[in-house]
Amino acid sequence: MTADQISTALDRPGTTATSGPARLADRPRTSMTARRHRAFYMFTSPWIIGFLLLTVTPMAYALWLSFTTFDGISPNWRYVGLGNYRELMNDPVTWDALGRTGLFAVTSVPLSIIAGLGLAVLVNRPIKARGLFRTLLYLPAVVPPVGAGLAFKFLFDQNSGATNGVLTIFGIDAIGWLADPYARYVLLMTVLWAAGNIMIISLAGLQDVPRELHEAARIDGASSWRTFRSITIPLLSPVLLFQTVTGMIASVQTIMPLLLAPLGDTGGVTTVPQSNYLYMMHVFAQYFALGRYGYASALLWVLFVLILIATGLIFKFTSGAVFYNVDPEAKK
Amino acid sequence: MPAHAGAPHSRRRFLAMSAGGAVAGAAALSGCAMQVSSGVSGKGETITAMVNSGDILPEQIKQAHKELGIKINLVRYDITKLIAMLTSGNPPDLVRGVGAVDLPFFAARDVAEELDPYFARSSVLRLDDLDPVNDLWRFDGRTQGKGPRYGMAKDFSQDSMYWYNTAAFDKAGVDYPPETEPITFEEWLDNAKRLSQRKNGQTTVFGGSYWGLTRSTLLATLTASAGGSLFTDDFSRVDFTTPEARKALTWCIDYCKARVGTSLIQPDPNGWDGPTYQAGRLAMSNSGYWLGGMIYPDKKLAEVSRLAPAPVFAGGPRISACQGGTGLWMPRGAKNKDAAWRVFEWFFGEEPAKARASGGWGIPTLKSLRSLMPAQEDYQKRVLKVQESELKHFSVVSFTPYTRADALDALFNQIAPAAMNGQISVDTLAGRLNSAINEQLKRGKEQVG
Numbered sequence: 001m002t003a004d005q006i007s008t009a010l011d012r013p014g015t016t017a018t019s020g021p022a023r024l025a026d027r028p029r030t031s032m033t034a035r036r037h038r039a040f041y042m043f044t045s046p047w048i049i050g051f052l053l054l055t056v057t058p059m060a061y062a063l064w065l066s067f068t069t070f071d072g073i074s075p076n077w078r079y080v081g082l083g084n085y086r087e088l089m090n091d092p093v094t095w096d097a098l099g100r101t102g103l104f105a106v107t108s109v110p111l112s113i114i115a116g117l118g119l120a121v122l123v124n125r126p127i128k129a130r131g132l133f134r135t136l137l138y139l140p141a142v143v144p145p146v147g148a149g150l151a152f153k154f155l156f157d158q159n160s161g162a163t164n165g166v167l168t169i170f171g172i173d174a175i176g177w178l179a180d181p182y183a184r185y186v187l188l189m190t191v192l193w194a195a196g197n198i199m200i201i202s203l204a205g206l207q208d209v210p211r212e213l214h215e216a217a218r219i220d221g222a223s224s225w226r227t228f229r230s231i232t233i234p235l236l237s238p239v240l241l242f243q244t245v246t247g248m249i250a251s252v253q254t255i256m257p258l259l260l261a262p263l264g265d266t267g268g269v270t271t272v273p274q275s276n277y278l279y280m281m282h283v284f285a286q287y288f289a290l291g292r293y294g295y296a297s298a299l300l301w302v303l304f305v306l307i308l309i310a311t312g313l314i315f316k317f318t319s320g321a322v323f324y325n326v327d328p329e330a331k332k
Numbered sequence: 333m334p335a336h337a338g339a340p341h342s343r344r345r346f347l348a349m350s351a352g353g354a355v356a357g358a359a360a361l362s363g364c365a366m367q368v369s370s371g372v373s374g375k376g377e378t379i380t381a382m383v384n385s386g387d388i389l390p391e392q393i394k395q396a397h398k399e400l401g402i403k404i405n406l407v408r409y410d411i412t413k414l415i416a417m418l419t420s421g422n423p424p425d426l427v428r429g430v431g432a433v434d435l436p437f438f439a440a441r442d443v444a445e446e447l448d449p450y451f452a453r454s455s456v457l458r459l460d461d462l463d464p465v466n467d468l469w470r471f472d473g474r475t476q477g478k479g480p481r482y483g484m485a486k487d488f489s490q491d492s493m494y495w496y497n498t499a500a501f502d503k504a505g506v507d508y509p510p511e512t513e514p515i516t517f518e519e520w521l522d523n524a525k526r527l528s529q530r531k532n533g534q535t536t537v538f539g540g541s542y543w544g545l546t547r548s549t550l551l552a553t554l555t556a557s558a559g560g561s562l563f564t565d566d567f568s569r570v571d572f573t574t575p576e577a578r579k580a581l582t583w584c585i586d587y588c589k590a591r592v593g594t595s596l597i598q599p600d601p602n603g604w605d606g607p608t609y610q611a612g613r614l615a616m617s618n619s620g621y622w623l624g625g626m627i628y629p630d631k632k633l634a635e636v637s638r639l640a641p642a643p644v645f646a647g648g649p650r651i652s653a654c655q656g657g658t659g660l661w662m663p664r665g666a667k668n669k670d671a672a673w674r675v676f677e678w679f680f681g682e683e684p685a686k687a688r689a690s691g692g693w694g695i696p697t698l699k700s701l702r703s704l705m706p707a708q709e710d711y712q713k714r715v716l717k718v719q720e721s722e723l724k725h726f727s728v729v730s731f732t733p734y735t736r737a738d739a740l741d742a743l744f745n746q747i748a749p750a751a752m753n754g755q756i757s758v759d760t761l762a763g764r765l766n767s768a769i770n771e772q773l774k775r776g777k778e779q780v781g
Contacts, residue, residue: 072415073441074779093746153601159534159613160601173533179597180749262599270745271596277746288412289742290772291735 059304066298071291084298094282094299101252101279104184108191109247113240116198121228123199124206134203141196148190149259153178156186178260183273190256198243205239206232234323241322245311252307257281279303377671378403379425381660382414387428387486392684400678402671411738418443423663425672431468431485431657432549436567436733438661439471440780444482445662450673451481456681463488463697467728468657474566477728483661484680487694489620490722491545491655492553492642494520495627499636500527500537500615511718514641514650517557517583520616524592527615540616541593541605547748548740549655549731554580556653556729558645567732568777570769572762579645581758581765588752593618596745597752620654621719625693628706639715641722652725659697695719734776743768 066084070077088094123134140148155161156177164174177186209232217227233240257276261268269284283303286296381388381404393404407413409428417423423443429435438444451459465488472479501508504527509515515523524539544550555562560576563569572581587595593614594600600608605617606626610633617623627637642652660679662672679685681698689696689704692712696702706712731737747768751761 069775069779071776071779073418073438073443074776075441076779076781157601158598159536164534168532168534171532175533176598178599178601180753262594262601262603268603270742271599274746274749285742285746288738290739292775 062297062300065293066295066301068294070293072293077294080294084295085302087295088298088302094279097277097279097282100275100277104187104254104278105248105251108188108251109244111188112191112195112198112247113243115192115195116243117202117236117240119195119199120202120206124203134200138196138200141194141200143194145256145259148193149256152186152190152193153260178262178273180273180275183257183260184275186260187256187276190260191251191254198247201239201243202236205236209235237318237322238324241314241318244318245314248310248314249307252278252303253280254278255280255284258284376401377668378405379668379672379675380405380407381426381675382407382409382417382424383426383428383660384409388679388684395683396675396678399683400674402675404675418663418665421665423665425666425668426660426662426676429483429659429661430545430737431465431483431659432653432655432729433546433731433737435469435482435661436471436476436731437736439482440473440733443664445664445666445669446480447482447484447662447673447676448480450676454673454677456677457484457698461698461700463695463699464726464728465654465657465695466697468654469659469661471733474733476730476733483659484676485654485657485659485697486680486685487622487688487696488654488657489622489694490642490652490719490726491549491620492557492618492652493620493722494540494542494616494618494640494642495609495623495637496540496616496640497609497612497614497633497636498638499612503537504529504615508638509640511638511640511714512721514644516646517554517643518646520643521583521587521590521592524587524616525590528592535591536613538594538608538614539590539592540618541600541608541614542587542616542618543594544618545655546737546741547744548737549653549729551577551580551584551744552729552731553651553653553655554584556727557642557648557651559648563730563732567730568734568773570732570766570773572765573759576648578758578762581762583645585748585751585758585761588748589754595752596749620694621692621715622694624706624712624715625691628692628709628712631709634709634711637711639718641718642725650725651727651729652722653727653729655729695723732773732776734773734780739772740769743772 067081068077068079119137123130123137127133143151156163158164158174158176158178161177163177168174175182177183213231213235214227217231222230257272257278258269258281260276261272269281270289272281279299280303283296283299286292286299379402383406385408388404388406393406397403407424414424414427429438435444451457462484466481466484467477468485469483470477470479470481496509498508506523506526509520509523520540520542524542526539527537528535528539529537544553552562555574555577558576558579560574560580562571562577562580564571571577587593588597591598593616594605602608605614605619606623608614609617609623610626610630612633621639624639627634642650644650660676662669662676666672685696685698685701686704688694689701690706692706696704705716707716744765747764748761750756751758756764
């Protein structure tokens with residue numbers, strides 16, 4: 001029972017403490033309800049306090065910063081009103097970074113979902129050593145991004161990396177993978193490399209698809225592809241929507257370009273090749289390299305609003321395509 | 333209606349209580365944080381030092397506790413954390429910094445403690461014993477190198493010098509550079525091209541890296557070597573269009589285009605020259621004396637490694653600046669200044685300083701410790717001779733107080749690759765750099781006041 005339902009129940013005639021003859025009889029119930037209320041709030045309060053302290057407070061602080069020229073320590077900062085937001089609208093570097101980020105999101109999210117779903121379908125089949133394959137394919141997803149970044153840097157180094165070593169065996173000249181214009185492909189590979197995350201969620205979704213539906217389709221003569229398209233995908237659509245939304249948010253906030261840069265720390269953020277200079281890299285550069293806390297905070301707030309809009313648009317345009325396996329009337 | 337026992341909490345009241353709890357939590361956290369570094373002064377106290385791992389070793393912390401009776405709490409250096417600590421009024425007692433570029437920034441913002449009174453009464457760190465490199469830690473409110481002292485370098489190198497591998501020169505049939513007379517930058521680049529070896533699009537031996545400690549110090553020292561100054565007299569602007577700065581910028585872009593060593597368009601996955609030089613895949617490394625600390629333990633490598641003077645531009649002055657001078661400074665708001673100063677003295681003048689001097693990782697910053705520099709082996713004697721000769725040409729290339737070097741590097745890194753890839757000319761690059769960097773300096777000047 002939710003807090004709303006509890007409150008509604010308390011408002012019903014005969015259940016409140018002021019309803020005359022029922023008063024004495026209801027006292028134990030009211031006391032029990034109050035205890036349940038207390039328990040509810042006690043259990044949720046750590047999260048709510050954490051949310052207020054670690055999310056709402058920093059966001060409010062960043063919003064305040066975004067109206068200033070604060071650089072962290074200088075004494076003479078001042079309020080600039082919407083000045084940082086106006087500058088942002090006219091900053092070509094910001095727009096370029098935003099454009100690259102959008103392109104990265106619309107490329108990497110579908111690719112990683114397709115790769116993750118494909119792997120999930122493969123390891124959902126009754127094959128030998130299925131558990132081993134599932135473990136191996138999921139393993140890259142648990143490697144910390146810093147380690148993954150380092151491994152990719154050495155694998156794709158032009159002069160000593162294994163990738164170019166293989167290419168030269170076949171007589172192909174070495175490629176400068178970590179510099180423009182190839183760096184963007186390495187970034188995409190790092191995303192696909194961790195497709196195990198999507199695989200594991202898709203696998204859970206696949207195992208939830210009723211087997212009878214597949215059997216019925218097979219009896220009706222449907223091909224495997226038709227069954228996948230008409231039964232599996234619709235039933236997986238809530239999972240796919242979840243992956244699209246979380247994937248989109250993760251892709252616009254990715255820090256992988258920084259980890260692939262020669263100096264993989266916040267100070268070295270501007271050594272990121274231009275093709276990987278995404279919006280978050282621009283934010284990092286403004287905060288930590290240029291010390292423009294106000295401007296960087298404005299950039300972050302704009303990103304937050306854009307993410308909200310993008311999420312809303314995804315929900316709006318997919319509302320008819322997502323199949324929820326629940327009785328819509330049950331809610332009412 | 334007053335709340336009474338058993339009454340359900342309203343959501344508004346609950347949220348208000350949560351917010352109160354959050355504020356109380358924040359205050360408690362802040363209180364706890366303050367307790368970390370607030371100590372007492374003198375013996376038996378605790379100080380907080382924000383340094384990199386390796387600056388102060390665990391055994392040295394034990395040694396300090398034993399010898400000085402002061403406990404040192406280490407916090408890993410992180411500029412964002414430092415700024416947060418300074419802003420919250422809870423700074424460390426000692427902080428690592430790069431004298432060449434950090435000091436003007438922090439001193440101009442009035443967050444660094446003037447150390448002249450401490451030096452005046454110190455018997456360990458005598459003013460007449462300080463190497464001139466410590467002038468990088470002086471700032472008179474406008475110019476670096478003059479005025480009160482705010483810190484001290486732990487060791488230093490003349491960072492425009494370079495090491496070279498004689499085996500790589502022999503293999504390529506290139507004459508060794510002279511060890512006491514400088515070659516020109518043009519000759520250096522020509523050598524680097526001849527020393528580079530490539531196969532199937534891969535560079536098997538890099539001719540030479542010349543990338544400075546930071547891009548901004550590299551460009552400032554290159555411009556000084558060309559006879560000019562990158563910054564205007566009041567350090568509020570840069571001008572890359574002067575003949576000297578343009579010469580420096582042109583050489584820098586030519587170096588990148590030649591792809592003979594690390595640069596923005598040819599990144600080194602290691603992030604520094606050491607591993608590539610050690611593997612014999614780098615013929616010349618733009619590193620000062622400090623690289624000897626890595627070279628000497630490998631006797632085979634040490635036998636073929638030599639140090640050479642900083643190159644010059646034809647017709648330009650002979651300048652050999654220190655682009656680092658890394659050391660410690662004391663924040664003005666430090667809670668345990670006396671204890672911090674005692675640790676400062678110990679770190680710069682006693683056992684840790686002696687250990688650093690004999691390790692070969694840099695030139696000691698006290699003249700009295702020079703005799704401890706490694707000179708047992710012939711190769712060490714040879715290097716020391718070159719270094720001693722180079723010290724005569726030491727100079728301070730002042731840096732602007734209006735921004736950090738990271739900011740100038742960031743802008744250079746964003747704008748310059750187009751010139752390195754041949755998409756824009758050096759003149760266009762100079763104009764764009766002027767515009768972006770001067771805007772950043774203008775903002776900084778406004779904030780310093």
